[in-house]
Amino acid sequence: MEKMTFKKALMISPGPKSWKEAFILFLKGLTMGGADIIPGVSGGTMALITGIYEQLLEAIRSIDMAMIKRLLKGDISGAISGVHIRFLAALLSGIAVAIISLARIMHYLLTNHESYTFGLFFGMIAASILVIGKQVKWKPIAIGFGLLGVLIAWIVVGLIPVETPTSLFFILFSGFVAICAMILPGISGAFLLLIMGKYEFITGALKNPFGHASSGDSSLLIIAVFLVGAFFGITLFSRFLKWLLSKYHNATLAFLTGLMGGSMRRIWPWKGDVITKIIRDKVHVISESNILPKQIDTAFALVVFLMIVGFLVVYYLEKVSNKK
Numbered sequence: 420m421e422k423m424t425f426k427k428a429l430m431i432s433p434g435p436k437s438w439k440e441a442f443i444l445f446l447k448g449l450t451m452g453g454a455d456i457i458p459g460v461s462g463g464t465m466a467l468i469t470g471i472y473e474q475l476l477e478a479i480r481s482i483d484m485a486m487i488k489r490l491l492k493g494d495i496s497g498a499i500s501g502v503h504i505r506f507l508a509a510l511l512s513g514i515a516v517a518i519i520s521l522a523r524i525m526h527y528l529l530t531n532h533e534s535y536t537f538g539l540f541f542g543m544i545a546a547s548i549l550v551i552g553k554q555v556k557w558k559p560i561a562i563g564f565g566l567l568g569v570l571i572a573w574i575v576v577g578l579i580p581v582e583t584p585t586s587l588f589f590i591l592f593s594g595f596v597a598i599c600a601m602i603l604p605g606i607s608g609a610f611l612l613l614i615m616g617k618y619e620f621i622t623g624a625l626k627n628p629f630g631h632a633s634s635g636d637s638s639l640l641i642i643a644v645f646l647v648g649a650f651f652g653i654t655l656f657s658r659f660l661k662w663l664l665s666k667y668h669n670a671t672l673a674f675l676t677g678l679m680g681g682s683m684r685r686i687w688p689w690k691g692d693v694i695t696k697i698i699r700d701k702v703h704v705i706s707e708s709n710i711l712p713k714q715i716d717t718a719f720a721l722v723v724f725l726m727i728v729g730f731l732v733v734y735y736l737e738k739v740s741n742k743k
Contacts (some may be wrong), residue, residue: 433478434505441509447471448513453521454540455514455601455609462514464604464679468547468733473664475510475602478503479657534688538722541686542729544679550733551676561673568677576610576685583616585634587644593617594648599656604679621645684709688722 435441447469451462466472481502489501528536555561583589593615601608612618624638624645631637663671691708712719 432500432505433481433503434507435509441505444471444506444509445513445516448510448515449517450513451510452514452517453525455518461601461604461608461682463602464544464547464682466602467551467604467675467679468543469736471510472604473661474503474506476657476661476664478506478510479602479653480661482654533690534718534722535725537686537688538725539729541683541688542726542731543733544683544686544729545726546730546733548676548679551672551679555673555676556669557673558669561669564670565673565677565680568674568679569681570677572678572681573684574681575614576682578614585620585632585636587636587640590617590621590641590644591648593621594645594650595652598649598652602653602657602660604675604682610685688726689713 435444447465450465450469454465455462463472466475483501486502489495525536555565557565593612596615597608597612599608600611609618612621620632621641624632624641628638628642632641634641660671687709689710689712691710712722
């Protein structure tokens, strides 16, 4: 049998069929990466909005034990042929570029113009709820799952961080939970790490990979255990979500819509009392109360305007997508 070449393996794997499709997927990756920078907003939300959520789950599922076995045997072409490598390459490139290039900009906007930034994203998510919600048949069971999603997200984004163990088992569990949250619309993986009291611990290990953590374990061991938890989390949870969408599509979509609705608590533009914590010399918002605008002025008008802009952007993208 003729040995499969790398190029042939790459081309038979699922993914964009042209440079134009790859660029569009790259742009969708940009939106996911940009969303991941916003506290409390998940890249999974943007994947759902842009219509690639189920494709993303399928692509993650393609990274399985069969692929790992082929890699261990040195059969790189065989491993690639079964993985949605072109899809993942285009999407992950966009996510990486967004995180690297937009991180500084988003930090500035959230530090100096938080209400305006949240106003734009609030409008985008509001439109997204309507777009995704139109795909749901709102029968009593679907309504129940939608409300459950709202309740879970509402509670999660309002939690205050707690002290948790630094054992390797809990680090494994943290990696599992954080990565699961990243592919769920409405819940941020980084925000869950903050709640679980492990954001500082993990980022500390990443900042000093050849040192030791406060627990006495080496940073490299902590990073490795966290990544193992993340790997099992994303491979197992993506399969579970895919199964739910294929078996109980309507109820699952209603639940995901509810998650997005509940997460809007975090990005309400007008905030009251704020609880902050300094982590790695940076101020992170831990908890804050939502209030009504104190006065109708220029700032209020600009926030509302940005809400409308965000809403219309998503509405327009949905119309274009439907035409295609």
